[in-house]
Amino acid sequence: MSGKSNSSGGGSSGSSSNYTPYTTTSTGTNSQGNSYDTRSQPSGSAYHYSNTNGSYYYSNGDQSTYYNDGKGSSSYTAPSGKVYKK
Structure with missing residues (x-):
């Protein structure tokens, strides 16, 4: 699906939620x-x-990252380096 446009964020239809195309x-x-x-994002690559173990990881163009272990735990690292864990 090379070249397919998507969005990497959520939001409901009709709202003005932020998302990164x-x-x-x-x-x-x-x-x-x-x-x-x-992926190519406006903020970078x-x-x-x-x-295969159910986990997934995102590295975003703004230098933020998101990791979900597939077992209920996740962490988000903001561009500033601050880490948020669930």
Whole structure:
């Protein structure tokens, strides 16, 4: 699905919620069987991993990251470096 436009954020229709549009530039599977895609965002290059163990990871163009272990725990690192955990 190279070149497909998507959004990396949520929000309901009709609202003025913030989201970051992106274009998927490549997709694939690494040697461990984890799928990934690279993305072009207005703030820079980004990527997403979806792992075979149910976890997933986003690295965004604004230098923020998001990790979900697939078991109920997650962490978000803001561009400032501050870490938020659930």
